[in-house]
Amino acid sequence: MALLIKNGRIITADADYTADLLVEGETISQIGEGLTAPEGARVIDASGKYVFPGFIDPHVHVYLPFMGTFAKDTHTTASQAALIGGTTTYIEMLAPAQSEPLREGWEKWTGLSEGKSACDYTFHLGVTRWDDKTETTLRELVGQGMKSFKVFLAYKGAFGIDDDVLYRVLTLARELGVVVTAHCENAELVAQLQRKLLAEGKTGPEWHEPSRPEGVEAEGTAHFAAFVEMTGAEGYVVHLSNERALEAALEAKRRGVNLHIESVIPHFLLDKTYAERPGVEGAKYVMSPPLREKHNQHALWTALEQGLIDTVGTDHCPFDVSQKAMGEGDFTRIPNGIPAIEDRVNLLYTYGVSRGSLSLSRFVESASTKAAKLFGLFPRKGTISVGSDADLVIYDPGYRGHISAATSHMNNDYSGFEGWEIDGRPDVVTVRGEVAVEGGQFVGDPGRGQLLRR
Numbered sequence: 001m002a003l004l005i006k007n008g009r010i011i012t013a014d015a016d017y018t019a020d021l022l023v024e025g026e027t028i029s030q031i032g033e034g035l036t037a038p039e040g041a042r043v044i045d046a047s048g049k050y051v052f053p054g055f056i057d058p059h060v061h062v063y064l065p066f067m068g069t070f071a072k073d074t075h076t077t078a079s080q081a082a083l084i085g086g087t088t089t090y091i092e093m094l095a096p097a098q099s100e101p102l103r104e105g106w107e108k109w110t111g112l113s114e115g116k117s118a119c120d121y122t123f124h125l126g127v128t129r130w131d132d133k134t135e136t137t138l139r140e141l142v143g144q145g146m147k148s149f150k151v152f153l154a155y156k157g158a159f160g161i162d163d164d165v166l167y168r169v170l171t172l173a174r175e176l177g178v179v180v181t182a183h184c185e186n187a188e189l190v191a192q193l194q195r196k197l198l199a200e201g202k203t204g205p206e207w208h209e210p211s212r213p214e215g216v217e218a219e220g221t222a223h224f225a226a227f228v229e230m231t232g233a234e235g236y237v238v239h240l241s242n243e244r245a246l247e248a249a250l251e252a253k254r255r256g257v258n259l260h261i262e263s264v265i266p267h268f269l270l271d272k273t274y275a276e277r278p279g280v281e282g283a284k285y286v287m288s289p290p291l292r293e294k295h296n297q298h299a300l301w302t303a304l305e306q307g308l309i310d311t312v313g314t315d316h317c318p319f320d321v322s323q324k325a326m327g328e329g330d331f332t333r334i335p336n337g338i339p340a341i342e343d344r345v346n347l348l349y350t351y352g353v354s355r356g357s358l359s360l361s362r363f364v365e366s367a368s369t370k371a372a373k374l375f376g377l378f379p380r381k382g383t384i385s386v387g388s389d390a391d392l393v394i395y396d397p398g399y400r401g402h403i404s405a406a407t408s409h410m411n412n413d414y415s416g417f418e419g420w421e422i423d424g425r426p427d428v429v430t431v432r433g434e435v436a437v438e439g440g441q442f443v444g445d446p447g448r449g450q451l452l453r454r
Contacts, residue, residue: 004037008046013365023390026432054088054391058371059313072318075116080442081342081409086426088391095126117449124150130165145453147376154185170231181236184220205282209290218244225252236260241267241289243299264315283324286334314340318412338416346422354423376454390433397424
């Protein structure tokens with residue numbers, strides 16, 4: 001089945017032009033003016049619309065046992081929501097508990113996702129313990145195309161690792177040519193501050209941010225950067241949230257450390273006052289690192305526009321209101337996370353491009369191309385070129401709407417962006433040449449997604 005997309009304004013990280021696209025099978029076969037559709041091909045007129053490469057979310061939690069409960073999405077719901085929002089590939093954080101060997105975690109995560117995702121996906125391998133089988137398992141899985149690790153410098157007793165394990169992971173990663181992604185907070189400082197605040201009777205969600213202040217994240221970022229530097233590895237800081245942590249990362253990059261920076265859409269748009277609302281209304285906005293003082297948003301946007309922040313993800317982690325209420329009377333028991341996999345692209349376009357000063361090329365680069373390059377998917381993903389996968393987003397900049405849990409496709413009963421306006425949305429989305437979304441509705445194959453070997 002062929003697909004001809006005519007008259008669209010094609011935007012990639014390094015090009016902007018109007019042309020036709022011919023898709024044959026799963027890949028782009030021709031790009032040019034006045035292309036003719038083969039017999040039986042479907043023709044879509046993209047006049048007045050952008051044609052973007054499919055967007056890539058580099059930081060997603062779909063299946064996640066956390067704080068005594070489980071994230072609410074399935075790979076079915078998360079992938080379809082992602083596609084409606086223009087994301088055609090996601091990278092899930094495979095994060096087994098410290099009590100669970102990595103091999104068991106791999107089998108569980110892949111078993112839950114296989115045949116259930118409507119879009120393509122892959123994994124960051126979470127290293128949450130180091131035993132006599134960890135290195136062998138990592139080598140085997142890297143050999144099978146899993147080319148990135150994840151470590152947590154937070155969550156003591158759950159996912160967090162100590163410096164000995166961090167050194168081992170980075171040393172192995174350098175040997176294998178693997179990127180190590182890291183949650184950068186100082187775990188000991190967080191634990192001490194949590195105990196102190198609870199002992200003082202400060203138990204509500206408004207105390208989550210003071211228990212993990214900006215300096216704790218900045219220290220964790222500098223700590224990780226030092227280990228990356230000493231091992232010669234390649235590092236990637238996930239969900240960086242504030243100016244102090246940003247400066248710690250940039251200082252490391254200035255001295256030659258091979259370090260990349262991700263921020264996530266909540267930190268660009270939401271501030272700590274959302275989590276200071278009383279009770280469960282504040283708990284809805286508890287994530288780690290926490291939402292920060294509003295002035296940090298300017299620093300993040302500026303760094304993104306300048307290319308100093310490499311990627312924009314979501315840290316999508318959906319918990320229902322009833323799950324958030326588990327932390328009533330103890331903010332350390334609130335499941336962390338905000339659902340966002342469906343909303344990232346529209347929010348970044350609206351408040352970055354349409355209402356901000358983010359260029360279209362940086363928009364595409366930060367939400368698609370750079371992740372593809374860093375994580376071994378380019379040029380199959382992340383660009384529009386002959387031979388690339390036909391993951392395409394025909395984007396209607398004239399659409400106007402707003403975000404609401406009532407119309408969301410994520411398996412979640414609230415939205416962190418309830419009522420927020422959006423300028424534009426994906427009109428048609430394809431997954432390897434097959435139309436998956438039309439007019440904001442999923443119309444594709446719910447099992448089309450493939451596990452990407454990188």
